Amino acid sequence: MATIYLIRHGQASFGSANYDQLSELGQRQADATAEYLASVGIELDAAYSGDLSRQRETCERALAGQVDGVPHHIDARFNEVNNDEQVAALAPVIMESNPALAELISGGKPSSKDYQKIIEAVFTHWVTQDCSQYGIQTWEDYSSKAHSALREVMKQQGSGKSVGIFTSGGTIATLVAHVLGVSGEKVYRFYEPIFNCSVTQLFYSGDNVSLSYFNDRSFLQMLSLEKGENLVTYR
Incomplete structure (x- = not known):
């Protein structure tokens, strides 16, 4: 069995002028x-990330601990x-x-918690309705x-490999739902709880792929105790 680790980026800069860092x-x-x-002892044979700064930097920092140089491939489909x-x-x-959403939005700059409520309402509408008329990328x-990016990674890397894909919560949720055969309308249930730098493991062989575990942040909990700071965050 070959292994893919889906790793969410570290905490981004919510509320700053440039969120994507x-x-x-x-x-x-x-x-x-x-x-x-x-x-x-996880030795990666290859790493992939989207082209967003927070994804690329997380990948680069994570690869710094690898013994041998690991090729880092950029693929915007993982954005x-x-x-x-x-x-x-x-x-x-x-x-x-x-009306509840209207009140949240009209109330000024939302808190991180309120912004998440806005994202939930908008994301759910996006995946369940035809939004092609709005000039935005469709679900x-x-x-x-x-999905095609994941398939290409599996095909390119082949059997017996360990691959890291450094991406974001929505992408991880989309891929996990696809692996499990879950419809788009339920993807947000996977999206909301994903922790920063959590690890989701997939096994694959040929074209077959399965979920081993999802959204593991236990190592961050342990390191939080060792380092005396809270390393576990959603946003």
Whole structure:
């Protein structure tokens, strides 16, 4: 069996001018991931990430703990879903029939918790409705590209390999749902609980792929105790 590790990026910079960069905590989480991979003897044959800065930096920091140089492939199909694009296009439509969402949005700059409620409403609408008329990437296009990227990694790397894919919560949720045969309308249930730098393991052989475990952050919990700081975050 070959193995793929789906690893979410470290904490990004929510609320800053540039969200797409690791926060200082996010950098420490990525470094902790390198420490974890080395300590349990996970030697990657190849690594992939999207082209987002937070994904690439997490990958680079995590690979710093590998004994041999690991090739790092950039594939934009592993990028996160475009939440900003979706909120801008779909929130005004949803607000017409969702007073609670309208109140959250009209209340000014939302907190991280409130923003997550907005993302849930918008994401659910995006995956269950035909949004092609809004000029944004559709769920069908996004998910099919993520699925094809995973298949190509499996084909390129072949049997007996250990591969890391450093990506984002929405992408991990999309891929896990696909592996489990879960419909798009239920993908958000996998999306919301994914921790920063958590690890999800897939096994594959040929074209067959299965889920071994999902969203493991136990190593971050252990390192939090050792280092005297909380390394476990959602956002």
